[in-house]
Amino acid sequence: MPTLKNFVAVDWRAGKDKIYFFFKDHNTYSRFDIGDNRVPDGYPADVSFGDWHDFHIHAKNVRFGFTTTHFQEEDMLNYDQDFLWLFYYDDSRTPMVCKYYQDDDKVIGISRVADTIWKPLLDYFDDITAGTWWHSPAPRKLSFRFLMKDGNSLFLNWNLPHGPRSIDDWDHEILLQPITDETWPGLAPYKDRIITAAQNDRTLADSYYYIFLTNNEYITYNIQKNKVEYGPYQINETTWPGLLFEADESGWEIDND
Known part of the structure; x- marks a missing residue:
């Protein structure tokens, strides 16, 4: 059975919700359709300009x-604009970010x-392995959480001003904390195994954060309840159909084992 190692998962909200997986060793990617609970035919595919x-x-x-x-x-009259933020190093090891407009x-x-x-x-960039927009009960606060490879986590909160929503007017607070049963209930035993x-x-239920671990396992974390919902479970054709794959001489193929 193939082992998932050097990969990055990102969420996609425009249209039907999806998760994209970038497999960096081979510069390929897969698309997991959440509603259909599977990777559709044709993946993994090469990362290309066309996509x-x-x-x-x-x-x-x-x-x-x-x-x-x-x-x-981009458009103040559109209240449902979905942007994917993709963070990477360029060839000179400069932290970069691509702002990708999902709707277009x-x-x-x-x-x-x-x-x-x-x-x-910036001060934490090299240690971040995953990040996500987090549920905040405060009406004028935007919260983000980041998981880090050193066993810590980062909390970034933006406080929205009253009046025009110019980002230059926002205040932020940032907090670095270890992953413990107080900060991430249930996740601490796996903090050194997080890949992405x-x-x-x-929409009609608590949001889940799928945390992928070494040894082809994953944990489902409940964002609203702030605790591990279940796991770790094995990644296989029952839990993530079509995600595991292997290469042969003809190229990438879906692994059906």
């Missing part, structure tokens, strides 16, 4: 990514992290 546009040459270096909805708007399936821009709203992440993670933003 990922100007980001395709950077995909092999992606470190983490996540989706926001109506966070930094195009790259909005590629920038140095230092020149964007994500500048607070992606959110399932469920």
